[in-house]
Amino acid sequence: MANLSCKYMGLDLKSPIIVGSCGLTNSLEKIQKMADYGAGAVVLKSIFEEQITNEIKQNIGNVDFNTDYAEALDYISGYTQMASFETYTQLINKCKQSVDIPIIASINCTSDGDWISYAKRLEEAGVDALELNIFFLPADFNLSGAANEERYYKIINHIREATRLPIAVKTSYYFSGLANFLQKLSYLDIQSLVLFNRFYAPDIDIDKLSIAASSALVENDGFYNSLRWIAILYKHVNCSLSATSGISGAEEAIKQILAGADTVQVVTALYNNGLDYLKTIHKKLEKWMDKHQFANIDDFKGKLGFVNQNSDAFLRIQFMKHFAGIE
Numbered sequence: 001m002a003n004l005s006c007k008y009m010g011l012d013l014k015s016p017i018i019v020g021s022c023g024l025t026n027s028l029e030k031i032q033k034m035a036d037y038g039a040g041a042v043v044l045k046s047i048f049e050e051q052i053t054n055e056i057k058q059n060i061g062n063v064d065f066n067t068d069y070a071e072a073l074d075y076i077s078g079y080t081q082m083a084s085f086e087t088y089t090q091l092i093n094k095c096k097q098s099v100d101i102p103i104i105a106s107i108n109c110t111s112d113g114d115w116i117s118y119a120k121r122l123e124e125a126g127v128d129a130l131e132l133n134i135f136f137l138p139a140d141f142n143l144s145g146a147a148n149e150e151r152y153y154k155i156i157n158h159i160r161e162a163t164r165l166p167i168a169v170k171t172s173y174y175f176s177g178l179a180n181f182l183q184k185l186s187y188l189d190i191q192s193l194v195l196f197n198r199f200y201a202p203d204i205d206i207d208k209l210s211i212a213a214s215s216a217l218v219e220n221d222g223f224y225n226s227l228r229w230i231a232i233l234y235k236h237v238n239c240s241l242s243a244t245s246g247i248s249g250a251e252e253a254i255k256q257i258l259a260g261a262d263t264v265q266v267v268t269a270l271y272n273n274g275l276d277y278l279k280t281i282h283k284k285l286e287k288w289m290d291k292h293q294f295a296n297i298d299d300f301k302g303k304l305g306f307v308n309q310n311s312d313a314f315l316r317i318q319f320m321k322h323f324a325g326i327e
């Protein structure tokens with residue numbers, strides 16, 4: 001019988017299938033079900049840097065939010081009153097008392113500010129690890145690529161000083177030297193890279209002639225991009241790799257592990273199919289491992305990573321093979 005246990009950022013997991021950060025991971029009841037259905041770990045819904053800043057503001061007086069957009073200030077102030085850092089640490093406490101899988105906190109952040117000192121309180125609440133969702137588009141015309149990267153280095157270095165928790169960094173792919181940059185991040189004493197962050201995607205309503213939001217629950221979105229970069233980075237980074245985006249079922253999970261992912265994170269597929277879909281994914285994964293006589297996850301992890309290839313040349317040849325014959 002296939003053994004799904006694995007290591008992820010130094011933690012022992014029963015399965016490489018993690019529930020990614022989302023609205024489903026903000027309640028104890030749902031997290032208990034995820035654990036019962038076999039999830040290897042759960043990444044809690046992100047708390048925003050602004051929520052922590054708001055708490056500091058209440059404790060010590062005025063702190064500027066990192067925005068000059070008036071509507072944003074109103075929204076942040078309303079949102080932060082609904083969901084506090086205190087509630088977040090209480091959820092961690094409750095989870096740690098009731099479920100026996102690792103609980104990973106998540107902070108959505110854009111800057112290296114006072115909020116970082118609060119990482120220690122997550123550690124004290126008993127959380128097993130921290131995922132940083134560093135969330136900003138390089139859409140500032142005054143910000144160079146190097147300055148953009150520097151923001152990541154600052155946040156990570158600063159948070160590393162604040163806590164000894166294992167740290168995962170969920171990042172975007174908007175960097176000019178992506179392989180080089182992600183490799184450098186992996187040497188900053190982080191324990192995982194999570195590829196890739198999904199940004200809010202604006203759409204346009206051609207009837208109302210207005211900006212609209214594209215659907216948040218599209219399956220398979222971003223899967224191949226994440227697969228490519230997991231395969232490129234496998235064995236070239238100094239930390240675990242976790243794939244997020246487009247893991248619709250066991251097949252996509254297997255592909256990511258074959259490419260070199262230590263774990264995969266599932267979100268939209270659970271919204272669309274229900275939490276017990278985790279059982280289906282696990283059953284199919286076990287069946288596939290048995291069929292291919294893989295007793296353990298490590299027996300097939302990275303088997304199809306690009307590790308022995310010069311990625312550039314390898315991908316160029318694949319591109320030629322793929323497109324040359326189509327007329």
Ligand SMILES: Cc1cc2nc3c(=O)[nH]c(=O)nc-3n(C[C@H](O)[C@H](O)[C@H](O)COP(=O)(O)O)c2cc1C
Pocket residue numbers: 020021022023045046047106108133170196197198216217218219220221244245246247265266267268269
């Ligand atoms: C409704 C919803 C809420 C989400 N909330 C968060 C969040 O709070 N923090 C975060 O890092 N990612 C969040 N995500 C992104 C997911 O963790 C995941 O990276 C993304 O949805 C891609 O995976 P999927 O294709 O399995 O949905 C959210 C996604 C959805 C659909």
